[in-house]
Amino acid sequence: MKHIQRKMMRKLGVGAVALSLLLSTLPAVAADSSDKTILELRLQSGSNTAIVNGQKANITKPYSKSGGLMVPAGVFKKAFNSKIRLAEDNVVKISSGSRIVSLTIGSRTAWVRGHKVTLPAPPEMSSGILMVPLRQVAEGLGGKLEKNGAGIIIRMEAQEEAGTVAEETPNIDNDEGKTQIGNSYYEWSMNYPTGLVIGQGGGDESISTFMDENSAYYMEVHAASQPVPLNADDLLQQLVQSAKETGETVVDRKSFPKAKVPYARVITKDADGVLWENRQYYDNGRLYVIYFSDAKATNYKDLAQYAVLLNSFKTSFNTQDKSIKDLSTVVGGTREAGNSDYGVSLSIPAGWKMDDQRMQYESNDGSSFHMKVTSAPADGKLESWSQQLQKWLSDSFVSTAYEAQKTYPMKVAGVEGLVQEYRYNFGDGWVKQYNVLIQQNGYRYLAEYAVPEKVSKGNDQFNALISSLQIDFQTVASNFGQLEEDDYLTDKTKTVKKTSKAYEYSVNIPRFWTAVSDQFELGDVEYKFTGGRFSIKIDNDQSFELTVSQLKDFYDKQGKNYKNLKVEEVKDVTFAGVPAVSFTFHRVEEGIGYTGHQIVLEHNGKTFTVTTTLNDANNTAVQSNALDSTLNSFMFVK
Numbered sequence: 001m002k003h004i005q006r007k008m009m010r011k012l013g014v015g016a017v018a019l020s021l022l023l024s025t026l027p028a029v030a031a032d033s034s035d036k037t038i039l040e041l042r043l044q045s046g047s048n049t050a051i052v053n054g055q056k057a058n059i060t061k062p063y064s065k066s067g068g069l070m071v072p073a074g075v076f077k078k079a080f081n082s083k084i085r086l087a088e089d090n091v092v093k094i095s096s097g098s099r100i101v102s103l104t105i106g107s108r109t110a111w112v113r114g115h116k117v118t119l120p121a122p123p124e125m126s127s128g129i130l131m132v133p134l135r136q137v138a139e140g141l142g143g144k145l146e147k148n149g150a151g152i153i154i155r156m157e158a159q160e161e162a163g164t165v166a167e168e169t170p171n172i173d174n175d176e177g178k179t180q181i182g183n184s185y186y187e188w189s190m191n192y193p194t195g196l197v198i199g200q201g202g203g204d205e206s207i208s209t210f211m212d213e214n215s216a217y218y219m220e221v222h223a224a225s226q227p228v229p230l231n232a233d234d235l236l237q238q239l240v241q242s243a244k245e246t247g248e249t250v251v252d253r254k255s256f257p258k259a260k261v262p263y264a265r266v267i268t269k270d271a272d273g274v275l276w277e278n279r280q281y282y283d284n285g286r287l288y289v290i291y292f293s294d295a296k297a298t299n300y301k302d303l304a305q306y307a308v309l310l311n312s313f314k315t316s317f318n319t320q321d322k323s324i325k326d327l328s329t330v331v332g333g334t335r336e337a338g339n340s341d342y343g344v345s346l347s348i349p350a351g352w353k354m355d356d357q358r359m360q361y362e363s364n365d366g367s368s369f370h371m372k373v374t375s376a377p378a379d380g381k382l383e384s385w386s387q388q389l390q391k392w393l394s395d396s397f398v399s400t401a402y403e404a405q406k407t408y409p410m411k412v413a414g415v416e417g418l419v420q421e422y423r424y425n426f427g428d429g430w431v432k433q434y435n436v437l438i439q440q441n442g443y444r445y446l447a448e449y450a451v452p453e454k455v456s457k458g459n460d461q462f463n464a465l466i467s468s469l470q471i472d473f474q475t476v477a478s479n480f481g482q483l484e485e486d487d488y489l490t491d492k493t494k495t496v497k498k499t500s501k502a503y504e505y506s507v508n509i510p511r512f513w514t515a516v517s518d519q520f521e522l523g524d525v526e527y528k529f530t531g532g533r534f535s536i537k538i539d540n541d542q543s544f545e546l547t548v549s550q551l552k553d554f555y556d557k558q559g560k561n562y563k564n565l566k567v568e569e570v571k572d573v574t575f576a577g578v579p580a581v582s583f584t585f586h587r588v589e590e591g592i593g594y595t596g597h598q599i600v601l602e603h604n605g606k607t608f609t610v611t612t613t614l615n616d617a618n619n620t621a622v623q624s625n626a627l628d629s630t631l632n633s634f635m636f637v638k
Helices: 003-023 074-080 134-140 232-245 300-311 382-396 458-468 475-479 544-561 621-633
Strands: 031-033 036-043 049-052 055-058 063-065 068-072 083-086 091-096 099-104 109-112 115-118 124-126 129-133 144-148 151-157 180-183 188-191 196-198 207-212 218-225 249-256 263-269 275-283 286-294 324-326 334-339 344-349 353-355 360-362 368-375 402-412 415-425 430-440 443-452 495-500 505-510 514-517 525-529 532-539 565-575 578-589 592-603 606-615
Touching: 036 074, 049 074, 068 074, 068 134, 074 083, 074 091, 074 151, 083 196, 091 129, 099 134, 109 134, 129 134, 134 144, 134 151, 188 218, 188 300, 232 249, 232 263, 232 275, 263 300, 275 300, 286 300, 344 368, 344 458, 382 402, 382 415, 382 430, 382 621, 402 430, 430 458, 443 458, 495 621, 505 621, 532 621, 544 565, 544 578, 544 592, 544 606, 565 592, 606 621
Parallel strands: 180 324
Antiparallel strands: 031 036, 036 049, 036 151, 049 055, 063 068, 068 129, 083 091, 091 099, 099 109, 109 115, 124 129, 144 151, 180 188, 196 207, 207 218, 218 286, 249 263, 263 275, 275 286, 334 344, 353 360, 360 368, 368 443, 402 415, 415 430, 430 443, 495 505, 514 525, 525 532, 532 606, 565 578, 578 592, 592 606
């Protein structure tokens, strides 16, 4: 398991634990009113103090977004004793008595007491705290809102505990009778103890997260392809090395070579003092990793109380056993994907990486599918759009690196569209791409499927993806106004002037470039475009002379020792009106050749290094002219 992936998920875990802790704090205090108990919450935007049934309480600051007030979900627990639980697929259910509000993190679609509603802004995680739209949740739970000079008041009658709450939201599994939980696609299972809450995980199901409803523990299960077999000692070595890389202290370690499925275990203490039990198993050509923590544990032996749960983990899934809750959504080798805000749904092959928010999907073999929705020009036609895309192709690739093959009509999602087929090669192999163009109700839908030509059945995969694509063309208009301009249509000659007051310079950046880092007042900046990069690095401590000396030494050694790097020129120049040294080189990495330039200069005691790279396959007149114009526009200003 890659260190960076573990780091990301541990951050997610901290957020999930923070959310769970938030939901369990500060019980509600009732204020009597005749024969009814009335609960009250007072809060205001930007203030981290709320009045909960007459008592002050600290909360995460509410903030306005898209015309609605976003508040921490935990305030409903604090003020009204509402129940909050995480279900599958990022669904959060907030209930008070028989009233239920179901929201999905990242989606504006919600179910309020059985009715579908559109939220002003989607629920989102902010610094590990779940923020939700106040009005829709409060009213869905039976609260009444009132505004005054001090903010917002929500009053609600205390609800009796419901004996049986009817399920009002579609697609939420019934867990009754389930004693085990697992994933049939990745072939693992374990016990399903009472109070286990299913949290967020990876879009491709390779990661599953859990926590206890009382914040007793937090757990992750990872599954990844592992073509090289590993024994118990190999697994232990990997766990120890991973702990060292993350700066954790190993307090106990052991391998279990004679177990039914050999595994290894380490217990570590992280920088925050939290104890983790981490396990690795190898089976089914996969590496399974468990991360388990108890924030209240003070000694590594305290984790022994969870041995029954951890020891129940198996690298198998019995599909005939009805007592196992299956977390997998794979049906017929595919899983459902899409973005409800755009009204898009489709079936993606199991095992692909999924990003529904951006509608980007990738396979380990290099295949990918991307869907983008933009506003259509008032007079825009499919044919003119297709011509503009073809021009982008010729602007971005030299003639020997691409081939436009054919364009033809196709019915997609019930409407007529156009398909473009072409192939391109950055230098590491030819890739076949299909662009599917659809225009409806003032919006454009561009679906891009790319597959390396060495991958078999690429055309069959394209047909399967497009056949599964469903689009509700009314959804975008109801959720969005004017959308961003299509990147392909950006005028390649237009630029935007960027100025840094802190470092006293300006530069004209082409509008078709994409910012990687564009905080000009903070120092280093970087932009990317098809096949190229542009960056400015500023060093406040290292001198111009030392930087030039180090680069000359580096290129001299690299040029002699590596045949894939050729230093073409090192010379003194004048750049932005000051003396500078220019380095020009050509390099080949993994089959992709590119030319690079580095220009080093000094201004007011600061050393500037301006770097450009451009792939051979993308060194067109349009691209190289954009780089040259950008370099020529660089100047120092006061």
